Amino acid sequence: MAGKIKAIRGMRDILPPETGRWQAVEKAAREAFALYGYKELRLPLLERTELFARAIGADTDIVGKEMYTFPDRHGDLLTLRPEATASVLRAVLENGLDQGAGVKKLYTLGPMFRYERPQKGRYRQFHQINCEALGSDAPELDAEVILLLMEILKKVQLGANRLLVNSLGCPECQAKFKAGLGLFLINKEGLCEDCQRRRTTNPLRVLDCKSAHCREILKDAPVLRDYLDPDCLAHFNRVLELLSRFGVTYEEAPRLVRGLDYYTRTAFEVVAVGLGAQDAVAGGGRYNGLAKELGGPDLPAIGFAIGEDRLMEVLPENLGQGDGKKVFLAALGPAALDLAFSLLQTLRQAGVAGEMDFGNRSLKAQMTLADRLGADYTVIIGDRELETGKATLRRMATGDQQEVALSLLPMVLAGL
Numbered sequence: 001m002a003g004k005i006k007a008i009r010g011m012r013d014i015l016p017p018e019t020g021r022w023q024a025v026e027k028a029a030r031e032a033f034a035l036y037g038y039k040e041l042r043l044p045l046l047e048r049t050e051l052f053a054r055a056i057g058a059d060t061d062i063v064g065k066e067m068y069t070f071p072d073r074h075g076d077l078l079t080l081r082p083e084a085t086a087s088v089l090r091a092v093l094e095n096g097l098d099q100g101a102g103v104k105k106l107y108t109l110g111p112m113f114r115y116e117r118p119q120k121g122r123y124r125q126f127h128q129i130n131c132e133a134l135g136s137d138a139p140e141l142d143a144e145v146i147l148l149l150m151e152i153l154k155k156v157q158l159g160a161n162r163l164l165v166n167s168l169g170c171p172e173c174q175a176k177f178k179a180g181l182g183l184f185l186i187n188k189e190g191l192c193e194d195c196q197r198r199r200t201t202n203p204l205r206v207l208d209c210k211s212a213h214c215r216e217i218l219k220d221a222p223v224l225r226d227y228l229d230p231d232c233l234a235h236f237n238r239v240l241e242l243l244s245r246f247g248v249t250y251e252e253a254p255r256l257v258r259g260l261d262y263y264t265r266t267a268f269e270v271v272a273v274g275l276g277a278q279d280a281v282a283g284g285g286r287y288n289g290l291a292k293e294l295g296g297p298d299l300p301a302i303g304f305a306i307g308e309d310r311l312m313e314v315l316p317e318n319l320g321q322g323d324g325k326k327v328f329l330a331a332l333g334p335a336a337l338d339l340a341f342s343l344l345q346t347l348r349q350a351g352v353a354g355e356m357d358f359g360n361r362s363l364k365a366q367m368t369l370a371d372r373l374g375a376d377y378t379v380i381i382g383d384r385e386l387e388t389g390k391a392t393l394r395r396m397a398t399g400d401q402q403e404v405a406l407s408l409l410p411m412v413l414a415g416l
């Protein structure tokens with residue numbers, strides 16, 4: 001016998017009832033996006049490798065070792081997207097979405113691919129909700145984007161969490177900071193192999209290292225805030241002031257950087273309390289220079305990505321459940337089945353979720369099935385009911401039963 005084929009390591013099936021929770025999160029996000037004026041983009045999962053190499057930066061973990069890259073049959077080098085922002089910008093520039101006045105507000109949902117070591121909260125295919133606002137460098141926009149993120153997280157009942165905020169400054173501030181950090185790191189012993197290289201190639205990346213020893217060394221490292229010029233500092237302070245005004249609790253995280261090279265000024269992350277090592281459920285920031293990097297105009301922008309897989313781990317078990325009732329129709333005998341089927345369609349037309357079993361099973365078997373399907377009510381129709389023109393309506397939670405005229409059933413059920 002042939003062996004069973006299994007899913008690829010780090011890639012998993014998300015099954016019901018779990019998918020119901022995912023739908024609830026995505027619904028809440030879509031509603032919040034609509035309130036804030038965002039429109040959805042649906043983008044390809046495959047892009048030219050060059051897009052990510054240019055956008056994300058050659059010395060990042062993502063480009064260096066995490067991308068799923070392969071030549072297609074024609075020999076073009078393609079990559080399964082490891083993140084969405086580069087693709088969004090590619091699409092914006094290619095389709096001229098940046099034209100015209102005003103901030104362009106876009107969101108997209110879907111899977112991302114990174115060849116990482118699979119573990120709790122870390123998969124090779126994972127899912128993000130991405131928000132991108134393009135065309136303004138105003139600190140109000142930074143604040144608005146963070147407010148939107150926090151609103152989504154609140155809507156899905158995320159419990160204890162911390163919002164960490166930093167400013168990475170403009171490229172000039174960053175260059176000075178990198179020099180200062182490079183100097184600090186130059187004679188530090190015991191940095192991991194990657195960081196020994198990065199301290200000269202891209203010292204900012206060292207701040208993002210997960211190794212415990214590197215983190216220890218970094219405790220005394222210089223902080224970005226001390227390197228911000230007056231404009232960047234004013235921008236940062238205004239963002240913080242606005243967050244305070246709207247009651248958003250934040251912590252300044254002076255060494256927070258993002259895993260991608262393109263961030264400028266505001267950077268932020270939300271960590272969920274109690275998630276363990278992989279505790280960041282969302283991250284984002286400004287990327288003012290990215291459009292130019294991709295051959296486009298000067299297009300200051302800011303965005304965030306929510307990691308749905310990790311978020312699910314900490315959301316309430318029953319999220320999105322219990323809205324809408326469900327009816328099961330138990331039919332006994334062919335005539336009853338025929339009538340129940342018509343009734344079922346009538347119910348569905350009236351917006352009531354209903355199911356039945358076509359297998360001509362015993363009443364007991366059908367009641368078991370109704371329970372398993374989570375029915376709130378069961379309607380029992382047998383020969384006796386057909387004769388009297390009344391069905392038995394049973395409330396599953398209590399076992400209460402009542403007789404209801406068949407002709408009135410749709411109305412009664414719709415009103416329950």
Ligand code: ATP
Pocket residue numbers: 083114116121122123124125126127128258259278280281282283284305306307308309310
């Ligand atoms: P980490 O530091 O945990 O590797 P990151 O900085 O690489 O995160 P981002 O690129 O900012 O992550 O992506 C935003 C969010 O996407 C993260 O906060 C996280 O919730 C989620 N995420 C990133 N990588 C993975 C993964 N491999 N599996 C599951 N979720 C992920």
Ligand code: MG
Pocket residue numbers: 061259
């Ligand atoms: Mg990562």
